[in-house]
Amino acid sequence: MRITALAGGVGGARFLRGLLRHLEHRSATASGEAPTRITVIGNTGDDITLFGLRVCPDIDTILYTLGGGVHEGQGWGRADETHSLATELAALGATPQWFTLGDKDFATHVYRSQLLGRGMPLSQVVSRLSARWGLPDLGVTLLPMTDTPVETHVVVEEDGEQRAIHFQEWWVRHQAALPAERFVVAGLDQATAAPGVLDAIRETDVVLLPPSNPVVSIGIILGVPGVRDALRGTRAPVVGVSPLVGGRPVRGHADACLRAIGVEESSAGVAGLYEDFLDGWLVDEQDPMPAGRPSARSRLEVEHRPLLMSSVDAAADLAGAALDLGLRLREDRASRVTA
């Protein structure tokens, strides 16, 4: 089986870890099944250069989470982390100081920056980092959405003046509390999907959208030229998980992002962003969802269920439900073709 997932940071990483747990259980009960290959297309839209080093927050969160090195409480960064380097940079007066980088985490950025500086494409760097975190052994191929450096800026209004700040400054420093006028992803329209990205969407059995931010994570991946078309054209069902419960994000600031782009802060609103390619949609038990809302490809199959990933097992249940829905839609489709 081949699964392709588009993923942002913490929510995406936890969903994927749940998916791996689910597949473990599945293969334990159904012996003889061929191992599942998972291709993850990671968001690089919130990448940032700090202290001259290239930082890829979403990619690293996926690496650390799947590789067992993540700081569980935070959801990002490394477990058992120290902060000598950041403390010394502060003593040197280096800025910014609002982005937390631990010593172990710094090693990732130093290594990546060194390889990028030699001219290695980001996708190859991510492949090396994946090897360090054992992703190949898990059957996971992690691809950055693009090798082209892109950066998301947020246009905010303060004291009647508009100015653009880096997405991370808005997200981390201001906790998305400054009302955003719009997002500008510098370089995105000229970006090229990284090698393997479009094929992973076209030639797969199921495409999954974890409950990642629909605007600044999944939304940015969708903006990479060719990705949206590949999703529209793939024969694999596309199943998403709503990032909202009762109109509010479980974590992060998806509501503020939706407000900024003028989209209703609801699971239905998010489904609308995906309506040209979405086949299945998992929403919270209590969330209203216009029944049988038509999508461009077919009727949208909506399933109500608990969305909270309060443990790895809960995430495994959720990922399993998304996968099962995808496989069912795939069988339906196959039988329709046969019939």
Add this chain to the structure above:
Amino acid sequence: MRITALAGGVGGARFLRGLLRHLEHRSATASGEAPTRITVIGNTGDDITLFGLRVCPDIDTILYTLGGGVHEGQGWGRADETHSLATELAALGATPQWFTLGDKDFATHVYRSQLLGRGMPLSQVVSRLSARWGLPDLGVTLLPMTDTPVETHVVVEEDGEQRAIHFQEWWVRHQAALPAERFVVAGLDQATAAPGVLDAIRETDVVLLPPSNPVVSIGIILGVPGVRDALRGTRAPVVGVSPLVGGRPVRGHADACLRAIGVEESSAGVAGLYEDFLDGWLVDEQDPMPAGRPSARSRLEVEHRPLLMSSVDAAADLAGAALDLGLRLREDRASRVTA
């Protein structure tokens, strides 16, 4: 009073710390004396780029030593250091692993590399680092010998084949145990002395040469175009401290370096390297030194005394002796001009 010193790493830094201690005592006994200004011209010939970051070992040793942050036992690197980043880089398979870099030390290299990457000259970067370590308050201006990146390579012979390795690989990894055929300082002949370097030699009261390596520390500074001429032309006396005791270096591998360039491993041999500008020379009590060996400028004034800097106070005594000799030679000269 103005003092200018040419300095390498550990030996130079400890001598300079001794000089500051000596000047403290001096000003405590002679109140009303104007504060002394010390300009240190630091060697950048053994700089190296590691993990894409620019490392300036000698400059940093001076900063850490004078600023009170040095690892006293090692003589280089930071006190109370951790090594998370290097451990993680090793897990990533990044090389080399023979050069020890601690987490606090890494911050210096990250900060420097960021500023250099923005186009800031090294001398301005060093000025910022100096501020962090309080050098201005000590009356010390630290200048890199040049803003031009230079790198020393060592030609070694192994199994009948000659090959060039970076100086640090020879020095740190091989502990100078591979016989060196010669040193090649890439970029040195095209380098320009950093702003202030030549003036600091020409317009000063005393020039001091700490017991730094005469070949790969002081010798490289002397190779910066204009430096040797400035030393020959300055009216200030130039007083050096031999780095050898009984033909052997107190620390480091000055003997191996002298062998490589075919110079006698003795205080007399080292003085010969400086003979076109040296006025005063401090050698160990038991070291033979051809009495009254003529220098190009005048007779060379040789003083025998203990050279071991076994404590800050011992270093202060040594630096004080060098300074006193310089001031005496200066007075002699002034009285000759008057007479």
